[in-house]
Amino acid sequence: xxxxxxxxxxxxxxxxxxxxxxxxxxxxxxxxxxxxxxxxxxxxxxxxxxxxxxxxxxxxxxxxxxxxxxxxxxxxxxxxxxxxxxxxxxxxxxxxxxxxxxxxxxxxxxxxxxxxxxxxxxxxxxxxxxxxxxxxxxxxxxxxxxxxxxxxxxxxxxxxxxxxxx
Amino acid sequence: xxxxxxxxxxxxxxxxxxxxxxxxxxxxxxxxxxxxxxxxxxxxxxxxxxxxxxxxxxxxxxxxxxxxxxxxxxxxxxxxxxxxxxxxxxxxxxxxxxxxxxxxxxxxxxxxxxxxxxxxxxxxxxxxxxxxxxxxxxxxxxxxxxxxxxxxxxxxxxxxxxxxxxxxxxxxxxxxxxxxxxxxxxxxxxxxxxxxxxxxxxxxxxxxxxxxxxxxxxxxxxxxxxxxxxxxxxxxxxxxxxxx
Numbered sequence: 032x033x034x035x036x037x038x039x040x041x042x043x044x045x046x047x048x049x050x051x052x053x054x055x056x057x058x059x060x061x062x063x064x065x066x067x068x069x070x071x072x073x074x075x076x077x078x079x080x081x082x083x084x085x086x087x088x089x090x091x092x093x094x095x096x097x098x099x100x101x102x103x104x105x106x107x108x109x110x111x112x113x114x115x116x117x118x119x120x121x122x123x124x125x126x127x128x129x130x131x132x133x134x135x136x137x138x139x140x141x142x143x144x145x146x147x148x149x150x151x152x153x154x155x156x157x158x159x160x161x162x163x164x165x166x167x168x169x170x171x172x173x174x175x176x177x178x179x180x181x182x183x184x185x186x187x188x189x190x191x192x193x194x195x196x197x
Numbered sequence: 198x199x200x201x202x203x204x205x206x207x208x209x210x211x212x213x214x215x216x217x218x219x220x221x222x223x224x225x226x227x228x229x230x231x232x233x234x235x236x237x238x239x240x241x242x243x244x245x246x247x248x249x250x251x252x253x254x255x256x257x258x259x260x261x262x263x264x265x266x267x268x269x270x271x272x273x274x275x276x277x278x279x280x281x282x283x284x285x286x287x288x289x290x291x292x293x294x295x296x297x298x299x300x301x302x303x304x305x306x307x308x309x310x311x312x313x314x315x316x317x318x319x320x321x322x323x324x325x326x327x328x329x330x331x332x333x334x335x336x337x338x339x340x341x342x343x344x345x346x347x348x349x350x351x352x353x354x355x356x357x358x359x360x361x362x363x364x365x366x367x368x369x370x371x372x373x374x375x376x377x378x379x380x381x382x383x384x385x386x387x388x389x390x391x392x393x394x395x396x397x398x399x400x401x402x403x404x405x406x407x408x409x410x411x412x413x414x415x416x417x418x419x420x421x422x423x424x425x426x427x428x429x430x431x432x433x434x435x436x437x438x439x440x441x
Contacts, residue, residue, distance in 0.1 A: 090349070140311045140351040142366065147373050192300075193308040197350065197365045 064128050065116045066167050073163040079155045087149040090142070094129045097121055132168045133159065139176075140196050151186065203286070203423075203431050205416035208405045210303070216382070216404035217305040218363050219433035220392070221415035222279055225440060226399035229262050229277030236394030237281075240364060242350050244336035257330040259361040260391055276439055279400070281391065282307060282328045282361035283424060283432030290320035290329065298358070304368075305405075305433055309360050316356040325425050329360045363402070364389035384410040405433060 072082075080086045085093035101121055104114055120127050135141040148158075156162065158178075160171025172178070183190045210217045237243065237260045246256040260281040267274040288307050291299050298313035299320055309329075321329035335355040338346065346352065349366040353359050364387075371387035384403050392400040403410035408417075415421070416435035423432045 137352065138312065138354065140353070142349060142351060144369075144373065146377070150377060191302050191308075192310045192313075193302050193306060193362075193365050194369065196310055196312065197362060197369070 063130055063167050064120075065113050067113065067129075068166045069162045069168055070164055070166055079162070080149070086145040086155070088146055090144040090146065092145045094131065097126050100127070132170050133174065135174070142195065142197055151188070153182075153186075157182070203426075205405055205413055205421070205435065206408070208286075208433070210305070210406050212303070213406075215303050217406045217433070218284070218368065218402070219305070219405035219412055219416065219435065220281075220284075220363070220389075221401045221412045221421070221435040221437060223399045223401075223415065223437040224276065224278060225437065226397040227262075227277045227279060228397055228399075229264065229275070230396065231262055232394045232396055233260050233279055233391035233400070234258055234262065236390040237361070239345070240347055240350070240367075240390035241362070242336075242346050242352050243359075244332075244338070250333070255331075255333055257332070257359075259328070259330070259359070261328075278424075278436065279391070280326060280328060280424070281434065282363075283326055283430065283434045284361075284363060286431035286433065287429055289323045289325060289428075289430060293319040293323045295319070306363055306365060306368075307360070308365070309358060309362070311351065311353050311357050311359065314357045316358065318358060320358055325428055325430065329358055332357050332359060364391075 080092075082095040082099060083092040084095070084099075085091050097117070097120055100117055104117060108114060109118065117127065135143060158172055158174065160169070162168055162171075165171070179195065180190055182188075183194075188194075205219070208217055208219070237258070238245065241259060243257055243259060250256065260279055263278045263280050265276040265278070267276065284305060284307050286301070286305065288299075288301065290307065291301060294300075295317060296313050296315050298310045298315070300308055300310075302308050316331065318331055321327075321331060332353050332355050336352060347366075349370070367389060368387050371382055375382045375386060384407065387402065389402055392402045401412045401415045403412035405413055405416065407413060412435075415437060418437060420438045420440060421435045422438055423435060426432060
């Protein structure tokens with residue numbers, strides 16, 4: 032006889048779930064270490080992939096490291112209150128602990144790749160909303176499987192399960 | 198060969214531009230070293246069963262080495278056979294799934310959709326090769342082993358069936374890389390982890406509909422057979438039997 036499976040619901044598991052719900056709420060409420068103004072950067076002519084530089088070549092778009100911020104802010108626009116905070120992190124040789132806004136939950140078993148979407152000329156705003164008009168990035172578009180499949184069908188991209196779920 | 202075995206030359210895709218992935222394994226070259234097993238575990242984030250779990254038949258390998266002994270000591274011969282999902286064209290695992298979590302895609306892969314699976318385990322019970330493994334528990338990797346997890350492959354939760362995917366993540370990446378470079382996928386571009394890891398180069402992977410591909414060449418030789426092919430499962434893994 033096989034031993035019965037260990038119980039899968041426990042207090043630690045419940046705590047984990049409730050914590051993740053709270054963390055999810057914080058993501059929606061955009062608690063960022065610095066109130067990063069996307070609108071100002073876009074208005075200054077900075078393109079999305081100038082900072083999120085993995086988007087066109089890699090799976091992850093990536094959140095830029097402080098080195099990338101300082102490439103510009105080491106020279107220009109180093110006055111404002113946000114930049115002062117950035118410089119504090121820089122002087123302490125610390126990364127800014129940016130919080131991720133988008134991402135598939137683990138249970139979705141989705142392996143998303145940015146690069147093929149950029150190559151297919153899908154605008155960033157199609158999935159991320161009009162970030163150019165936002166200050167701190169907000170989760171403007173809710174990503175469900177319907178969001179993905181609708182677009183895949185419209186653009187005649189594959190809707191085979193094994194394209195995303197593996 | 199019995200009537201039910203499908204020679205590689207008769208394997209076709211619905212569309213000329215769609216490949217049909219298959220594998221050929223030369224048992225003459227296989228030394229049973231299990232490098233493929235290790236490579237598979239590393240690539241696909243497969244949890245490592247404890248001794249107790251293994252004793253209860255809960256070890257999870259997507260590929261294993263079957264050993265066959267012939268003769269009596271001291272005149273004994275050992276044969277090794279790496280057994281992975283045979284990606285059958287007529288797969289016994291598929292029709293028994295009540296939630297359509299396993300199906301055959303256009304490229305001939307038996308796809309397992311983890312988030313659809315409800316864990317009935319009908320598929321594993323109906324698989325004549327016993328290559329499907331069930332996650333009895335949420336997998337755990339003690340630190341720092343969690344740092345070696347492959348980000349290209351999801352981590353399957355407890356209660357879900359899993360199996361060899363022919364490293365579908367590498368297939369997708371190979372196709373995307375070729376697309377980015379504006380060319381077609383060439384033979385040898387895509388290698389599953391087991392094929393790449395084999396030190397004896399005993400495994401070949403590729404498109405079975407391309408007669409020039411290495412896998413088609415291998416699968417077309419006289420000593421090519423299919424495991425339990427007489428069941429009519431139409432496997433897409435070809436074994437080149439040991440020549441004595």
